[in-house]
Amino acid sequence: MAQINTCLKRTFTIFNLFFAIIGGAIIVLALLCQSLTNIDGGDGLEGRTTGLIVLYVVGGITMVIAILGAYGAHKESKVCLIVFLVCMVIGSLLMLRAGIPSAIFRPQLEGVLEQRFRQVLPLDKASDEVKNVADALQTKMHCCGLFSYTDWEDEIPSSCLCNQEEEMEGLCQSIGYMRLLQLGPQRSVYTKPCFPIMMQYFLLIADIVLGVVFTLAILALLGMTLSSIMIHQMRYPERPTLLMHVPAIFTTPPPKYQELHNPPEY
Incomplete structure (x- = not known):
């Protein structure tokens, strides 16, 4: 008998599919950035290699975690779901830790780059x-x-x-x-x-990165919630309902009206 609600399992599977697509999109974004910056010595730009490595690592880890979560839900593996939950907690904290300061720093980006x-x-x-x-x-x-x-x-x-x-x-x-x-x-x-033309691209890239970071943070919080519910259902499965049998005694009720055998005296 399945311990996890079928609707919840399907929702969690769809969530992990979308999560894997996000990871693949991050890898594609890294490939695109690598190809665009690989022009006439652009591969030597400061911070380029570090940024590309971060994108590849984040995209790869995202896809691995998504596969782990989908497998844990399909097989109803408590170990996989617990590992997935831990990854979601760590991921949400890291994304918020990186996203909030970056969003605060974003208005100062143009001045820093100009300098x-x-x-x-x-x-x-x-x-x-x-x-x-x-x-x-x-x-x-x-x-x-x-x-x-x-x-x-x-x-x-x-x-x-x-x-x-x-x-x-x-x-x-x-x-x-x-x-x-x-x-x-x-x-x-x-x-x-x-x-000014370069700044338009820099700001666009910064907005895309911030969007990806906060999207991953929201997805991590959602995944943390779903996996917690599934682990709870596996730990406390639904018990069959006990029917209480109460003996019933059937008696013939008295008639509503009783016939008078002796006519009344006049």
């Missing part, structure tokens, strides 16, 4: 690795410099230069002869700097 990027200026005197990354960003995003074309001082690269079509669209500005001496007078470079 870090200004440390590599001027770009023409930066390392070759930084120059390669900057050239790749300028080519893909059609921008020039981190905060302005003046970040390159007098050595503005060709990735900053506009073509005639872009000049007609108003995406460029003309640079005087003294500032662009080696390229000749009145050359056009992109008007937009790269940092």
Whole structure:
């Protein structure tokens, strides 16, 4: 006889299926970030390797825990469910510990990144690795410099230069002869700097990460609740109902009306 309610077991299985999908999505996100940052020396960006490792580990652990929970519910294994419950408790605490400070720090992210990027200026005197990354960003995003074309001082690269079509669209500005001496007078470079465009992506990634963290925290709390109920049902299974048999005595009730044999005297 099954000790766990069938409806609860199905709900828990669907929950773990969704939990596994979340883990797979995290791994896909890590692969996407790895491919997007693996351009022209972008694989050497500070913190990139650590971030990717964290995403892969979190995604893999999430899928393993989901499989463990689904197996424990299907086999009604108390050991698996207890391990799942412990993982949910630890996971919810870790997610809240990481998510709450990150959400508080999020409004300060732009200022911190701006300060870090200004440390590599001027770009023409930066390392070759930084120059390669900057050239790749300028080519893909059609921008020039981190905060302005003046970040390159007098050595503005060709990735900053506009073509005639872009000049007609108003995406460029003309640079005087003294500032662009080696390229000749009145050359056009992109008007937009790269940092605001990069910040849009950084903030988007930060919002996605925060969403994933708090989603995992909510799922961990839900999984903790469901697994606790299932463990309780396995520990205290429903007992069959005892029917009390009370002997019944049937007697013939007296008639409602009794016939008068002697007529009344007049």
